[in-house]
Amino acid sequence: MSSESTKKSRKERILDAAEELFSEHGFDGVTLRNITTAANVDVALVNYHFGPKRDLFDAVLNRRAEVLNQVRSDALDACLLNAGDGQLTVEDIIHAYLAPMGEIQGSADEGWRHYFALIAYVNNSPEFGREVMSQYFNPLVSRFIEALRKALPDADDEALYWGYHYLSGALTLTMADTGRLDTLSNGLAKSADAEKGYAHMIPFIAAGFRAICAR
Amino acid sequence: MSSESTKKSRKERILDAAEELFSEHGFDGVTLRNITTAANVDVALVNYHFGPKRDLFDAVLNRRAEVLNQVRSDALDACLLNAGDGQLTVEDIIHAYLAPMGEIQGSADEGWRHYFALIAYVNNSPEFGREVMSQYFNPLVSRFIEALRKALPDADDEALYWGYHYLSGALTLTMADTGRLDTLSNGLAKSADAEKGYAHMIPFIAAGFRAICAR
DNA sequence: GTCTATACGGCGATAGAC
DNA sequence: GTCTATCGCCGTATAGAC
Numbered sequence: 001m002s003s004e005s006t007k008k009s010r011k012e013r014i015l016d017a018a019e020e021l022f023s024e025h026g027f028d029g030v031t032l033r034n035i036t037t038a039a040n041v042d043v044a045l046v047n048y049h050f051g052p053k054r055d056l057f058d059a060v061l062n063r064r065a066e067v068l069n070q071v072r073s074d075a076l077d078a079c080l081l082n083a084g085d086g087q088l089t090v091e092d093i094i095h096a097y098l099a100p101m102g103e104i105q106g107s108a109d110e111g112w113r114h115y116f117a118l119i120a121y122v123n124n125s126p127e128f129g130r131e132v133m134s135q136y137f138n139p140l141v142s143r144f145i146e147a148l149r150k151a152l153p154d155a156d157d158e159a160l161y162w163g164y165h166y167l168s169g170a171l172t173l174t175m176a177d178t179g180r181l182d183t184l185s186n187g188l189a190k191s192a193d194a195e196k197g198y199a200h201m202i203p204f205i206a207a208g209f210r211a212i213c214a215r
Numbered sequence: 216m217s218s219e220s221t222k223k224s225r226k227e228r229i230l231d232a233a234e235e236l237f238s239e240h241g242f243d244g245v246t247l248r249n250i251t252t253a254a255n256v257d258v259a260l261v262n263y264h265f266g267p268k269r270d271l272f273d274a275v276l277n278r279r280a281e282v283l284n285q286v287r288s289d290a291l292d293a294c295l296l297n298a299g300d301g302q303l304t305v306e307d308i309i310h311a312y313l314a315p316m317g318e319i320q321g322s323a324d325e326g327w328r329h330y331f332a333l334i335a336y337v338n339n340s341p342e343f344g345r346e347v348m349s350q351y352f353n354p355l356v357s358r359f360i361e362a363l364r365k366a367l368p369d370a371d372d373e374a375l376y377w378g379y380h381y382l383s384g385a386l387t388l389t390m391a392d393t394g395r396l397d398t399l400s401n402g403l404a405k406s407a408d409a410e411k412g413y414a415h416m417i418p419f420i421a422a423g424f425r426a427i428c429a430r
Numbered sequence: 431g432t433c434t435a436t437a438c439g440g441c442g443a444t445a446g447a448c
Numbered sequence: 449g450t451c452t453a454t455c456g457c458c459g460t461a462t463a464g465a466c
Contacts (some may be wrong), residue, residue: 010433020391027245032459042434047460049432117341120329126332129393138399161282161404162415164310165396173384178344181380200377204423210263211422212415214371225449246442262444393464 011049013039016111019060027128028056061122064115065136071100072140076147088151091206097144098171098205102198105175113177120176123168148209155213161210170201200210226264228254231326234275238333242272242343253372273347276337279330280351286315287355291362303366306421312384314357317413320390329393335391338383347394363424370428385416 008016017088021030032053036043050056067097073117080088104112122128149155174197181191191197223231229263232253234243249266251258266382267272294311295303319327336342364370396406406412 018355026241026243026340026400028241032456033457044435044460044462045433050362053459123395124335124388124391124393125241125392126393127244129391130395131393133393134398137268139253140294141399157399157412159415160403161396161400162412163419164399165388165404165406165412166381166416169386169388170381170384173339173380173387176339176341176344177350178339178341179346179377180338180348183345183349184356184379185373185376187375190379191380193356196373200374200427201381203426204378204381207418207422207426247444248442259450259452263449268443342445 010039010041010045014041014046014049014056015060017104019055019063019111020114022057023114023121026121026125026170027054031080032056046169051102060115060118061132061136064112068100069137069140071104072097073143075100076143080147087207088147089182089198089206090148090151090209093144093147094167094202094206094209097167097204098198101171101175105177106194111162116175123172148213149178152209152213155215158203159212160209163205163212166208167205170205174198174201217368222241225254225260229256229261229264229271230275230278233271233405234333235279235329236334237272237275238329238331241336241340242269247271273293275333276347276351279327283315283319284352284355287321289313291358292383295362303362304421305363305366305424306417308359308362308366309382309417309421309424313413313417314387320392320413321391321409324337331390332392335387340388353355363428365429367424367430373407375424378420378427381423382420385420389416399409 002199014035018030018035021034021038025028032046033043035056036046046053046056048061054103068176075096076093083089103115119133122132141164141195145160148163149157152160174191174194175190179191181189189196220316229250233245234342235252236249237381239245247261248258250271261268261271265274290309290311294307298304298307316331320331337347358380360375363375363378364372367375388411389406392406394406396404404411
């Protein structure tokens with residue numbers, strides 16, 4: 001009946017507000033008072049539930065990382081199962097890697113969109129880019145690279161990692177949804193158009209991998 | 216004889232320190248006291264030379280943007296002149312776009328490396344990504360997209376802009392040099408290896424453009 | 431256990447005196 | 449150009465109410 005905000009626990013409201021604000025202004029651009037005001041709770045409640053500010057940041061990152069990894073791992077499993085003993089194509093693997101992201105970003109869920117923008121910030125940050133991204137996502141990424149290695153048997157391993165690096169950059173800028181593309185293209189391409197953003201990304205990235213991983 | 220720091224004006228020392236610190240911690244992660252302490256000048260000198268903090272940030276961005284745009288614009292001119300009436304290839308254009316970046320990032324210049332990391336931060340930031348990137352770089356980018364349009368006459372214009380978007384993401388993550396690639400690949404690929412990072416990026420991105428811009 | 435009110439020491443950007 | 453003062457907000461700790 002009433003809006004969901006009244007149903008959510010205060011702890012969840014803190015996580016939601018922190019997710020949104022961190023994604024917009026970065027770790028240092030947000031104060032605990034900004035967060036607790038938005039969540040409509042007392043300042044001291046953050047410390048009670050999460051400890052210091054950095055631990056709240058980690059809790060925000062962790063909350064959806066587990067869900068995301070499960071969904072994408074399942075997509076890879078299905079892709080591998082579907083190929084069976086037959087041909088496993090680069091396109092199929094990249095599709096399994098990106099399509100779940102596109103579906104989530106194209107959905108109406110504000111929380112996920114904030115989370116994606118936060119990951120974009122983290123991935124490009126010298127402070128968090130190495131440690132945080134590795135901690136939450138390297139196991140999944142390694143599985144995908146292993147699949148690519150099978151689909152591209154002639155690939156040089158180092159080129160494969162660089163290919164993933166370009167994919168990671170293209171993906172996280174898409175997740176950031178800054179609106180710059182709209183300005184650049186005079187409104188022709190819209191960075192909020194997740195469907196097109198991911199639909200083009202799949203063949204673009206697959207072709208890139210082929211180009212640098214062929215014999 | 217003595218180190219260059221003594222020769223530089225206080226104003227330049229402030230810009231150098233701000234460039235380094237902003238690139239490492241973002242706009243909000245740095246205080247004017249951090250900057251002036253690093254530059255060995257009084258706190259109030261920032262306000263005297265640049266006005267408020269945000270104006271210092273813009274001055275840092277602007278200082279090298281003009282140099283960068285000139286170098287890359289020249290590279291595009293040379294590329295177009297070289298093609299003449301003959302075939303203008305996607306690879307040549309992407310090479311002209313990326314090679315100057317690779318040379319600078321591979322050089323020993325610390326200042327430029329800090330600047331590049333700062334651009335990576337800005338490009339993925341919801342606060343600055345649209346406005347700042349557009350302000351400094353859209354004219355140059357539009358020239359490159361125009362060249363790509365000639366090399367890919369069957370291209371859908373919207374796909375062309377999305378292709379640039381992926382290029383932009385891949386490039387700025389490379390510029391960020393976060394070290395995550397080292398961790399992911401167990402040291403096999405090194406994100407500080409600008410030569411390899413750009414050498415692979417050129418064929419990767421060119422193939423991507425072809426894939427989504429063919430008839 | 432959950433949560434609130436309040437307090438503390440420290441440091442922030444900036445303006446105005448010099 | 450430099451120094452200092454101002455005022456407000458910062459993260460966090462704690463004591464105690466429900």
